[in-house]
Amino acid sequence: MKIIKLNAIDSTNTFLKQLAADELVENFAIVVAESQTNGKGQRGSDWVVESGKNLTFSVLYRNNTNYLKSLFTLNCIVAISIVEALQSESKLIFQIKWPNDILAENKKIGGILIENSIKNQEEVQSIIGIGINVNQTQFEHLPQAASLALLENTIFDKMILLEKITNQLKFNLERLGRVGEDFYWNLYHQKLFKKDVVSTFENTMGNRFVGKIIRVSKEGKLEVLLDDDMQTSFDIKEIKMLY
Template sequence: IQRVFLVSVCVSLAIIESLKDFDIPDLSIKWPNDILSGNYKIGGILIENIITGSKIKRSIIGFGLNVNQKSFKSAPHASSLNAITGSDFDLDEIFYSLIEHLHQNMIKPFQLMESELYAQYHAHLFKKGQMSTFKIHDDIQITGTIEKVSIDGKLVVKLVNGDFQEFGLKEIQLLY
């Protein structure tokens, strides 16, 4: 249970791998659950884990991907595969590619591959190592660099004073 975020890591990497097959450029993972091309969100992941005792009994994985949508009036950081590449995509082809990559990632003994998977995840982590501005509780802004995501799924940020601080879901927002 302490490594439940590894499911999210595997799902994120499966989506990135699938989208690379379609030549989608500049792919990254914006912690905790967004898929980006450049600075634009093209997809998101939701995972519900059903836990019994200290084990994950089942995970329900949902993801959305903007494929052929052309306009994003109320979402300035959103885009689609079509808007990025200028090409229309076959929804079934995208869907089956995503499912196949997801299947391949989830049948691996991913708990034994934890270090390798986190290395791949961190290699795709949006704004990793770049000075960035974040909003935390009560709209306070802080500056720092994303260092990594911890084993328990917290974002580790190195603040400008050199201190490291971990943030859980909904505790921090990257401003970009």
């Protein structure tokens, strides 16, 4: 896999997307930056990291639509790959918080932002942005955030983690055609944070309610059993889960 290392960049996703538009970039090419000045998280939020302490990188993946019927399956595979890679280097308990946060010991240590563009009937180009809090120890005004170093009380080698994550991601994507999407959906639900647990949610109006997460649909919607026994699906922008 080709790795492009940068010191500082506005966004690795933006850089890789522009690079792929300007020239032919090999599949699984990686752009990693020591510092991101305009990194983005889900719902348009900023992803701010301390320079040199964390992993911020993007991976180019050209999807064969014969294998990948649901685009959210890619989110599942990316999240699972991160968790599997981190488990090989850490004893912490990792989970996936819908739609695409990575948790360790119930604290947010990472996130995923995937940008898809349709190239033709058989191919979708995806820019997979990944941020992992590795060695940062200060998270001002972010009570739910943490890092591997903070939780394990040890310093991690970022490049080893990068290699582990990208190799695991490549492995899982390459065997997708053999094992099928359902294989990864089952793994995803095994690691889904608060699955089958009564939790508190907040809608776009600021109203709070309780419900139990049943599953995530193939369209990426969260299916919740409400307290009146009615099952409802919510899109990413419709609700957020409160810790």
